[in-house]
Amino acid sequence: MYKSLERARAMVAWSLSTLLLLSVSAAHAEKFAGIGRKATTNEIAAWDIDVRPDFQGLPRGSGSVAQGEKIWVAKCASCHGEFAESPSVFPPLVGGTTKADIERGRVAGLSAASENSKTTIMKLATVSTLFDYIRRAMPFDAPKSLKVDEVYAVTAFILNLADLVPADYVLNEKNIAEVQRRLPNRDGNTIAHGMLDLRGKLDVSGKDCMRDCPVDTNAMLLLPSTVNGLNGNLADQNRPYGSIRGIETRRNP
């Protein structure tokens, strides 16, 4: 397991610095005596199920597209559709990607020219995310009920629907990284923006003009009348007294 290897390396590093840390740890123990205890290995294994994009935390296992399809039909299709394409309950998972996208690592359908709805596979840059989320949160009404091999199988089935693996594919902890390198939007994310760091540079800022500021009221957009009443009667969503009331939005036709 990647994670235990990682931990073993970390343990070695820690043991080298243990002598230095001991005094510090002792000081901590003194500071909040009787509060908190060491987590056991089993406890960490039970909860630490996250899988990172570098596959730290990935459990060993395997599952085929065919096994995944069986699980899919029984436990997933009612919400997501037979081919993970359905938008009826949740946003669609699969669709909107091309062979050219897989070549390029960027999904053309995400550019401004396209008005297509966005599917999960269009946005996804990491298979780890898919595996991790199915394992921790799916099926919606019975989360964490799938065994690790079943998670591999369902992941493989979705990847097959997205034309990323063939129908006879068996996904496992060794080949999952290869599949990740084929994801159509693997190079589609950026952290080059100002909204991660407090000192980050902003992309959009207003102007604090106070007098005779430029305004174009010709380009005013109105709330369409078709939404009237969709959010219920606004008169019933404001106080029924006072000089400001809610508008009656369920007028009789």
Add this chain to the structure above:
Amino acid sequence: MPAPENFIPDTLLEDISNHGLDVSRRDFLRKSFAAASATLASGAALAAPDHPAADGDMAILQPSAQATRLGHPVAHMPYGLPSKHEANLQRRESPGLTRKRESSISFTPLQGLFGIITPSGLHFERHHAGWHDVDPRGHRLMINGLVSTAKVYTMAELMRLPSVSRMHFIECGANSAMDWASPAVPSVQYTHGMLSCCEFTGVPLSLLLEDCGIDKSQAKWVLAEGNDGASLTRSIPIERALDDAIVAWGMNGEMLRPENGYPLRLVVPGLQGVCWVKWLRRLEVGDVPFGTREESTQYLDLMPDGMQRQYTVIQECKSVITSPSGGQRLLDKGFYNITGLAWSGRGKITRVDVSVDAGRNWKTARLESPVLPKCLTRFNLDWEWDGKPYILQSRAVDETGHVQPKIADLRAVRGKRSVYHNNAIQSWQVSAAGEVMNVQIS
């Protein structure tokens, strides 16, 4: 219109059923009926009680029921509830957003709230797999990853630690999302209601990470994980985790409400709501972000060139007029207090300007104290409405100098297909009839 029997107070009915009708109770009943009938007869008195009859206001001339009888005893409601007259102000869902109510949103009724604190029962909800009322005796917090000792804490242990209480806003990254392309929803409850502000009490996250011996040379991110069906996870940048983040159990002086993560949630001031993981069960220190679903397929900002901005955690400078606001109607000309809320995920609000002419001319509003970092700030401006049409706007400036942008400024850079981080100036059009409508101005 209330039926006459509604003028008989509950306590009197109870009294009568217990003791029968004696002389004094009989007398009271007679008077109540008389008062009720008089009000019904006059009609207008009920519909417009603010306009007195020629000889005076019935609210003054007529002895009121509550001034002439005994009220409810103490502890009648051991946990108090709002007045029945306030029932219109509730959290509400917006149609068509989601198909599963367990993975959905309810919005705070900002149009009717005062000051800066959101009542606990009106705090907006956003769940990904429904909410539970968790027994705190069985709740645990684990801290693992790049720490010298992975530890487990019980609630009792956490609540013994030195705590802090701080007021902060929480705003969903998708607040105002429905209006990115054009006005889509009618009132401030739906345009801005994924916003709340409470006093949170808990232990600083930095204290817990230190207690476990965080490896500061390698630590770059902290994964926060909830104990709900989604076991919702989100990566928090280490700078924010070690700054003002709180592992909180308290909200507005009591324990968190179940819908808000009882008994334990993460409070990450200034960061989008999804980072404030509820039912917090685990924190893992790592050297890279964890690429969870809520930061890899959701909460991405799609740019016009098709690139997706990832880990856009900070909620930018923003404000909105809450009254008068969309879907409301001014009944009469005359004086009104234009009031609203301003906030910034980068610190304090330093100024809010208000325009009534669609942004041509602005006046600086009065800020109510306290003005706190990463907290809602209440602003007010006197206004006399003369019955003509107006377009009301507010514009906030924060202590970093960031000026709240127009929607056109945002669209020019980020396009129209974005979902998150819409911090645009909100425009409310007041018609000559006094009706207020959600509009957008370039």
